[in-house]
Amino acid sequence: MNQSHLTYLASPAWADTLRTRLLPWLRDRVTDLGDVLEIGPGPGRTTDLLLELGATVTAVEIDADLARDLRRRLPEATVIHGDAVTADLPAHRFTTATCFAMLHHMPSPQHQDRLFTRLRQVLRPGASLVGTDAIDSPVLRQAHHDDTFVPVDPDTLPARLTAAGFEHIVVTPHDEHHFRFSATTPVTTRR
Template identity: 65%
Template sequence: MTSMNQRHLTFLASPEWAETLRTRLLPWLRETGELGDDVLEIGPGPGLTTDLLLELVDHVTAVEIDADLARKLAARLDGSRAEVVHGDATTVDLGSGRFSGATCFTMLHHVESPEAQDRLFARVCQLLRPGGVFVGVDSVASDELRDFHVDDTYVPVDPGTLELRLAAAGFTAITVVSPPGEGHFRFTARRPRD
């Protein structure tokens, strides 16, 4: 089970974070241009990233493990092209080979262990259609982020090992980019076309 402190939750729903996502994440997502028509979002939290995805794709299935966050997001997005599912993305029944794309944005470090992260990667590969793309962004470990995550689940992903971990989960065409000085990394990976 993952957890987030109240300060963290408040920040993730803030106008400042929304603006950061709009100016930094959205252009990159537009550049990838390959998410397709039916996208899985893992760990949307308050849903600011879901809002951006709805600008780009026909349908989003957002899987949120926190019951309260899932309930609030489902109520806010009721009647939209998004479906919010409360559950653990590694176990919830979503239909293998269903999604054209999958995303996770600054949530991997909230998964409780490297082994659980690896199970998530393998499950995402299974849920994608052949040729489907998996894209994500996460933070690079730092003392400042560790302090921000007091009482949170905080298990940073090493971008230096991510390519091997995604390959072990079944992905190909993997890229991991960690822009110097920006404190985050981005990745893309693809389920093989079989």
């Protein structure tokens, strides 16, 4: 992540934006977060909100410095340094998984799809996946200069989540640069 982007994501302004724009939607989508797996928390402003909502949070952060800093700042969360696709996570443990504005930082659509499959494996039956991400645009490409930027096409996301084993998929625009999504795992596990 480039420094200007990282600075913004750690800022009080971003925290305020999350509180006013993400928090109401999150409360509407998931009534009881429970045991949350947060993918790519970065500086942890979303982790703060999840903890405020009473969730037990396990955060997986690929950047070693960010993971270390988050571990120090939020000792009540479990922070794992690693790639969520390959991290040692127990099957069918979590009641909710979150991916807030991080999918576009993954190196390829195939890696994103592997993450979706992995999340399906670690979520309990009937669990929720909720997230937000960026829509491809010149403005966001510029904001990600010298950074990984692999935007997810919101029109293809439902099929990708279905292929990973999710159902009840909803993808909605959030603003001109972002979209939101939610899905659930089937109530019964496949054999």
